[in-house]
Amino acid sequence: MKDKGKDLEKFARKMSKEISGRVEERALMKRYTSFRIGGICELMVFPKNREDLALVVEMCENQGLAWKILGRGSNLLVSDQGVDEVLINLQEGFKGVESGGKGLVKAEAGVRLAHLVKLCQDEGLSGLEFCAGIPGTVGGGLKMNAGAEGSEIKKVVTRVEFHRYPEGVYSRRQKELRFEYRSLELREREIILGAEFELRESDPREIRARILEYLRSRRQTQPIQWPSAGSVFKNPPGKYAGKIIEELGLKGHRSGDAQISELHANFIINRGRAKATQVLELIELIREKALREKGIRLETEIEVIGRENG
Numbered sequence: 141m142k143d144k145g146k147d148l149e150k151f152a153r154k155m156s157k158e159i160s161g162r163v164e165e166r167a168l169m170k171r172y173t174s175f176r177i178g179g180i181c182e183l184m185v186f187p188k189n190r191e192d193l194a195l196v197v198e199m200c201e202n203q204g205l206a207w208k209i210l211g212r213g214s215n216l217l218v219s220d221q222g223v224d225e226v227l228i229n230l231q232e233g234f235k236g237v238e239s240g241g242k243g244l245v246k247a248e249a250g251v252r253l254a255h256l257v258k259l260c261q262d263e264g265l266s267g268l269e270f271c272a273g274i275p276g277t278v279g280g281g282l283k284m285n286a287g288a289e290g291s292e293i294k295k296v297v298t299r300v301e302f303h304r305y306p307e308g309v310y311s312r313r314q315k316e317l318r319f320e321y322r323s324l325e326l327r328e329r330e331i332i333l334g335a336e337f338e339l340r341e342s343d344p345r346e347i348r349a350r351i352l353e354y355l356r357s358r359r360q361t362q363p364i365q366w367p368s369a370g371s372v373f374k375n376p377p378g379k380y381a382g383k384i385i386e387e388l389g390l391k392g393h394r395s396g397d398a399q400i401s402e403l404h405a406n407f408i409i410n411r412g413r414a415k416a417t418q419v420l421e422l423i424e425l426i427r428e429k430a431l432r433e434k435g436i437r438l439e440t441e442i443e444v445i446g447r448e449n450g
């Protein structure tokens with residue numbers, strides 16, 4: 141174990157020298173997730189550009205280290221025991237956005253959805269307003285096929301650019317991609333570099349009004365003042381997970397500082413020092429009760445990552 145730690149330190153030093161981006165050892169995952177939960181990630185890397193990213197992936201592959209892309213961590217529950225994988229964070233290098241006229245907007249994977257929404261509003265481009273209030277990145281939004289207000293990312297994206305080890309960079313048109321409810325199927329090792337969106341020209345004041353209305357509705361229906369990872373479960377076909385959980389009488393139920401929200405039962409909130417184990421306990425309780433009392437199998441929308449608790 142000690143040797144493994146030493147090897148990783150050496151690897152981190154080597155990576156620091158070879159890339160122009162930043163390397164963070166023993167990153168505290170609480171700081172990188174909207175849940176404010178999670179142990180330590182031994183190595184988090186922030187590639188500055190595509191060359192850096194290709195090098196980071198190649199070095200991890202050569203070293204036999206598993207890696208994973210991290211967006212804003214707004215759909216993740218990270219183990220209290222931390223993460224073994226090297227986490228590759230695109231938020232410091234992949235921040236480019238450009239509007240190319242005729243309603244086309246290109247954004248890199250690390251761009252915050254909130255930033256993209258604002259830019260589109262200012263440019264008078266409509267179609268992404270539903271992303272207002274979704275606290276993720278373009279990459280995470282695409283991977284999750286983020287959606288709200290009856291829309292989803294797959295409806296406005298026209299092309300996605302990828303990097304995949306070892307073949308490099310390529311792009312695919314929307315039609316060639318397999319989007320589903322809250323997911324985009326990626327091949328193993330496939331990284332989203334950015335995407336192109338096709339939007340409609342519209343009056344910025346109307347766009348702004350829609351955004352404000354969506355944000356107002358979120359404030360009223362979601363516990364956004366507390367750390368969370370958004371909806372915990374996917375809605376089963378034709379039903380709402382929140383309503384099911386409410387009918388099970390679980391609103392407000394707690395395990396330590398983790399609580400099933402009183403406002404929106406499909407949110408679990410962190411009231412201070414919640415542990416991943418406590419959130420998982422609530423998830424299990426909901427699942428088990430939904431199956432036993434209603435015959436419904438609830439599937440999680442949030443992704444649980446990291447070392448097994450034990």
Ligand SMILES: Cc1cc2nc3c(=O)[nH]c(=O)nc-3n(C[C@H](O)[C@H](O)[C@H](O)COP(=O)(O)OP(=O)(O)OC[C@H]3O[C@@H](n4cnc5c(N)ncnc54)[C@H](O)[C@@H]3O)c2cc1C
Nearest residue numbers: 211212213214215276277279280281283284286287332370
């Ligand atoms: C208060 C709140 C409200 C929310 N509301 C909504 C909502 O209305 N609708 C909705 O759909 N979601 C919602 N979410 C969930 C979440 O914000 C979205 O799923 C978001 O798209 C996740 O983006 P992220 O950048 O945080 O991704 P992360 O959580 O960091 O990652 C999610 C997954 O995407 C992968 N990934 C990220 N970037 C890349 C990349 N560049 N290439 C390949 N894989 C990548 C990660 O490896 C991981 O598997 C909400 C969350 C919160 C906390």
